[in-house]
Amino acid sequence: xxxxxxxxxxxxxxxxxxxxxxxxxxxxxxxxxxxxxxxxxxxxxxxxxxxxxxxxxxxxxxxxxxxxxxxxxxxxxxxxxxxxxxxxxxxxxxxxxxxxxxxxxxxxxxxxxxxxxxxxxxxxxxxxxxxxxxxxxxxxxxxxxxxxxxxxxxxxxxxxxxxxxxxxxxxxxxxxxxxxxxxxxxxxxxxxxxxxxxxxxxxxxxxxxxxxxxxxxxxxxxxxxxxxxxxxxxxxxxxxxxxxxxxxxxxxxxxxxxxxxxxxxxxxxxxxxxxxxxx
Amino acid sequence: xxxxxxxxxxxxxxxxxxxxxxxxxxxxxxxxxxxxxxxxxxxxxxxxxxxxxxxxxxxxxxxxxxxxxxxxxxxxxxxxxxxxxxxxxxxxxxxxxxxxxxxxxxxxxxxxxxxxxxxxxxxxxxxxxxxxxxxxxxxxxxxxxxxxxxxxxxxxxxxxxxxxxxxxxxxxxxxxxxxxxxxxxxxxxxxxxxxxxxxxxxxxxxxxxxxxxxxxxxxxxxxxxxxxxxxxxxxxxxxxxxxxxxxxxxxxxxxxxxxxxxxxxxxxxxxxxxxxxxxxxxxxxxxxxxxxxxxxxx
Numbered sequence: 385x386x387x388x389x390x391x392x393x394x395x396x397x398x399x400x401x402x403x404x405x406x407x408x409x410x411x412x413x414x415x416x417x418x419x420x421x422x423x424x425x426x427x428x429x430x431x432x433x434x435x436x437x438x439x440x441x442x443x444x445x446x447x448x449x450x451x452x453x454x455x456x457x458x459x460x461x462x463x464x465x466x467x468x469x470x471x472x473x474x475x476x477x478x479x480x481x482x483x484x485x486x487x488x489x490x491x492x493x494x495x496x497x498x499x500x501x502x503x504x505x506x507x508x509x510x511x512x513x514x515x516x517x518x519x520x521x522x523x524x525x526x527x528x529x530x531x532x533x534x535x536x537x538x539x540x541x542x543x544x545x546x547x548x549x550x551x552x553x554x555x556x557x558x559x560x561x562x563x564x565x566x567x568x569x570x571x572x573x574x575x576x577x578x579x580x581x582x583x584x585x586x587x588x589x590x591x592x593x594x595x596x597x598x599x600x601x602x603x604x605x606x607x608x609x610x611x612x613x614x615x616x617x618x619x620x621x622x623x624x625x626x627x628x629x630x631x632x633x634x635x636x637x638x639x640x641x642x643x644x645x646x647x648x649x650x651x652x653x654x655x656x657x658x659x660x661x662x663x
Numbered sequence: 664x665x666x667x668x669x670x671x672x673x674x675x676x677x678x679x680x681x682x683x684x685x686x687x688x689x690x691x692x693x694x695x696x697x698x699x700x701x702x703x704x705x706x707x708x709x710x711x712x713x714x715x716x717x718x719x720x721x722x723x724x725x726x727x728x729x730x731x732x733x734x735x736x737x738x739x740x741x742x743x744x745x746x747x748x749x750x751x752x753x754x755x756x757x758x759x760x761x762x763x764x765x766x767x768x769x770x771x772x773x774x775x776x777x778x779x780x781x782x783x784x785x786x787x788x789x790x791x792x793x794x795x796x797x798x799x800x801x802x803x804x805x806x807x808x809x810x811x812x813x814x815x816x817x818x819x820x821x822x823x824x825x826x827x828x829x830x831x832x833x834x835x836x837x838x839x840x841x842x843x844x845x846x847x848x849x850x851x852x853x854x855x856x857x858x859x860x861x862x863x864x865x866x867x868x869x870x871x872x873x874x875x876x877x878x879x880x881x882x883x884x885x886x887x888x889x890x891x892x893x894x895x896x897x898x899x900x901x902x903x904x905x906x907x908x909x910x911x912x913x914x915x916x917x918x919x920x921x922x923x924x925x926x927x928x929x930x931x932x933x934x935x936x937x938x939x940x941x942x943x944x945x946x947x948x949x950x951x952x953x954x955x956x957x958x959x960x961x
Contacts, residue, residue: 395672
């Protein structure tokens with residue numbers, strides 16, 4: 385039996401110097417046997433979600449590479465295996481990291497650039513698509529508001545008191561808890577949330593971003609979500625030469641549940657959207 | 664000490680495996696290989712292994728972390744002991760000055776079994792560090808957290824508030840028991856006792872020195888809603904650790920097995936609206952010191 389021969393490494397992990405410090409990157413070279421499709425830059429979600437999405441991102445990255453995309457995954461400053469403390473991360477720094485990553489990718493693959501973002505990474509992708517021309521966006525379970533991201537993050541730290549549980553109105557209790565944590569964050573500057581140190585500056589820089597405030601340049605958007613397409617956004621994009629493809633995917637919270645690291649339906653839908661030529 | 668980071672890729676049973684080595688300029692002859700299985704990737708929950716590896720490297724220890732097959736960035740599925748052996752070989756190839764390697768893994772019988780198999784196959788495996796999920800591990804609570812985030816609040820209610828904290832062993836099972844179908848406390852205690860005896864026996868079966876760092880036990884229990892409840896959790900944890908120590912001594916492992924306890928969190932969970940105490944970063948530094956001191960003590 386002949387063993388398969390791989391002429392190019394299937395995945396290349398490396399550290400890349402970006403001021404300040406170094407970033408961990410994974411490069412999936414495109415399959416040399418198929419026509420080149422362009423470059424795909426992966427943008428990870430926030431905090432522990434980055435960790436939980438790794439398996440899904442790796443699988444989809446390999447699928448994109450097999451279709452002819454040059455795929456780069458980068459851990460942003462203070463995240464994953466990159467340098468820096470989580471609390472020192474800033475939205476602006478992350479945007480600079482992504483600009484550097486896009487330039488690195490363009491040197492290897494001069495074709496069209498696609499951005500592929502998960503959750504908060506999708507919001508970063510949308511902002512990047514407002515600033516520069518990209519061919520398309522692949523958005524997995526996008527968050528359209530930075531404030532929602534911080535709320536969901538804080539919610540993990542809200543401890544339900546027995547009396548809250550007894551009263552049964554957990555939604556109200558959770559909201560009260562989040563308000564309290566926000567006040568604490570404002571007063572102390574930094575608080576521990578679910579094992580991460582959340583900095584007021586980081587929280588503010590994320591909360592300032594709203595997808596509905598962004599002026600995207602013309603591109604194609606593949607929106608994969610278990611919830612409906614936000615009407616405010618689709619209306620806004622209608623007259624802006626943005627071709628929107630909404631793909632409903634059955635909810636499997638792989639980004640928050642370590643017991644379910646995979647969502648095969650999402651992988652299949654994403655691959656299907658890009659199979660057979662340009663989307 | 665000045666340190667460098669090196670990304671490595673190697674092959675195990677036809678799958679590409681991705682790892683990272685934190686390498687001090689002059690590494691000691693003893694290194695650390697992080698061999699964590701699902702659900703942990705090479706980063707650990709909340710980057711804990713990444714931060715620990717950097718801190719240990721500053722103390723002169725070369726540390727390699729990698730994603731087991733089918734986890735994180737690595738290809739394949741269904742990892743087994745062969746990934747750890749392949750990683751060990753890669754680690755020693757990359758750092759030729761290494762003479763022996765200590766395995767580090769989140770605690771449990773499966774981790775000990777893997778370590779024993781690797782030590783039997785490779786004499787360079789000289790020690791074992793078992794970490795219970797440290798800090799306020801949210802992994803065991805993740806299904807409930809997901810339920811809260813998605814608004815399925817009925818699923819987020821714990822089965823029986825006030826069930827005593829289980830510590831140390833099989834926290835995932837304990838959490839499942841706690842949240843879904845909490846048995847009578849006496850039954851929980853009996854089952855915990857059996858787990859503890861089995862755990863002590865497994866610890867003594869590893870041929871070299873072993874360090875156990877007990878977690879604070881909250882992974883298995885609803886966060887305490889009051890100071891008195893938290894104190895009760897801490898008392899039951901200390902009692903369980905003392906029981907484990909005596910079981911280990913009785914099994915003849917007293918000299919080789921060291922049991923340390925992560926200090927309990929003094930954070931927000933003690934009191935809903937009270938956030939005094941030591942931040943997670945300080946507790947992280949304490950764990951690093953415990954591990955580093957033990958690693959160079961023998």
